[in-house]
Amino acid sequence: MTVASSVVHEGLGRRAEDVNKPIIKYIVNVLSNEDFDFSDDGEGAFDALDELLVGAGCVSDFAECRSVCSIISEKFGKHGLVKAKPTVRSLSAPVRMDDGMDEKVAPKKKVERFYAAASYAGFDGSPRSASKAVRAKFSSESALILYALYQQATVGPCNAPEPSAWHAVEKSKWSSWKKLADMASTEAMRLFVKILEEEDPGWYSRASNFVSEPMVDVQMNQNSSIQPVVENGNSFPETKTISTENGSIVEVQDKGVVSEGFGSVVVYDQWTAPPVSGLHPKSRY
Structure with missing residues (x-):
C-alpha cells in the first residue's frame, strides 16, 4: 500500500x-x-x-x-505529497473530460462519452453484456465496479432483492451495486469513464476508430422479357418486368398493365365496367 x-x-x-x-x-x-x-x-x-x-x-x-x-x-x-501548483499547465498533464467546455454543453458531452465508454466495455444491452464481454477485458474486481456504476447511472440506486447465496456471481454484482447507495447518476457516469480510462487508457481512440460493418444495399437488376398472352384464342405480346433480387427472380405485378384487344383500359386506378358480350345467363333459381 x-x-x-x-x-x-x-x-x-x-x-x-x-x-x-x-x-x-x-x-x-x-x-x-x-x-x-x-x-x-x-x-x-x-x-x-x-x-x-x-x-x-x-x-x-x-x-x-x-x-x-x-x-x-x-x-x-x-507527508510531503502536496506539490506546488504550476502556473502554466504542463503539456503532459492529464486533461479533464470537460476542460474547455461550456457549462451548458459539458453535461451532454459527458453523457455521450459515458455511453461510448459503456458500449466499448461491453454494456450494449445484449444478454451477454456485463458478463463474458466485460470479464474478458477487465479483472473481475474492475468488471464488478463497472457493472455497478453502469447500473447506478442508467437504473439508479439498487432496489433489487438480494440474490441467493447459491448464485455467487449475481450476489457479487448485487453487492457491488448496493454499495453505491444513493450516488448520483452523473457521478456514476463520470466515475465509470475514469475507471475505464485507468484500466484501458487508449479506449477512446480505439472506440473512435471503430467502423461498423457497412450496410449491404440490395441490388435490383431489372430484366424485361416478352411473353405471349393468349386471349380468346388470339396471341398478343405483353412485356412483363422481372426483378432479380440477390440472385432470385421475383415477378413484379404492376398496377398499370394495359391489356391488348377489346375494351382496352385507358383510365387507371378507377373502377371501369368490363365489356360484356354474349347471351344473358339463365337464372339459377
Missing part, C-alpha cells in the same frame, strides 16, 4: 473497508495527481470528490465530507 493510499484509508476510517476498491483507488489517484490542487482546508478535494464520497458511503453527509477532506489534505501535506 502506498503512502497516499494509507493516508486516504486513515482519513476515511473503517468505512474505507466497505467501499469498492476501484473507488478507493480512484480517490487515491485523484488526490495524488501532481497537478491536483487541495486549496485551503482541503476545499479542492471537497469540490472534486464530494458527490463520490457521499454517494459511495465513505461519509454520511456533505458536512462530514468537508471535514474528512480537510483531514486528508492536512495529512497529504505532512
Whole structure:
C-alpha cells in the first residue's frame, strides 16, 4: 500500500473497508495527481470528490465530507505529497473530460462519452453484456465496479432483492451495486469513464476508430422479357418486368398493365365496367 493510499484509508476510517476498491483507488489517484490542487482546508478535494464520497458511503453527509477532506489534505501535506501548483499547465498533464467546455454543453458531452465508454466495455444491452464481454477485458474486481456504476447511472440506486447465496456471481454484482447507495447518476457516469480510462487508457481512440460493418444495399437488376398472352384464342405480346433480387427472380405485378384487344383500359386506378358480350345467363333459381 502506498503512502497516499494509507493516508486516504486513515482519513476515511473503517468505512474505507466497505467501499469498492476501484473507488478507493480512484480517490487515491485523484488526490495524488501532481497537478491536483487541495486549496485551503482541503476545499479542492471537497469540490472534486464530494458527490463520490457521499454517494459511495465513505461519509454520511456533505458536512462530514468537508471535514474528512480537510483531514486528508492536512495529512497529504505532512507527508510531503502536496506539490506546488504550476502556473502554466504542463503539456503532459492529464486533461479533464470537460476542460474547455461550456457549462451548458459539458453535461451532454459527458453523457455521450459515458455511453461510448459503456458500449466499448461491453454494456450494449445484449444478454451477454456485463458478463463474458466485460470479464474478458477487465479483472473481475474492475468488471464488478463497472457493472455497478453502469447500473447506478442508467437504473439508479439498487432496489433489487438480494440474490441467493447459491448464485455467487449475481450476489457479487448485487453487492457491488448496493454499495453505491444513493450516488448520483452523473457521478456514476463520470466515475465509470475514469475507471475505464485507468484500466484501458487508449479506449477512446480505439472506440473512435471503430467502423461498423457497412450496410449491404440490395441490388435490383431489372430484366424485361416478352411473353405471349393468349386471349380468346388470339396471341398478343405483353412485356412483363422481372426483378432479380440477390440472385432470385421475383415477378413484379404492376398496377398499370394495359391489356391488348377489346375494351382496352385507358383510365387507371378507377373502377371501369368490363365489356360484356354474349347471351344473358339463365337464372339459377
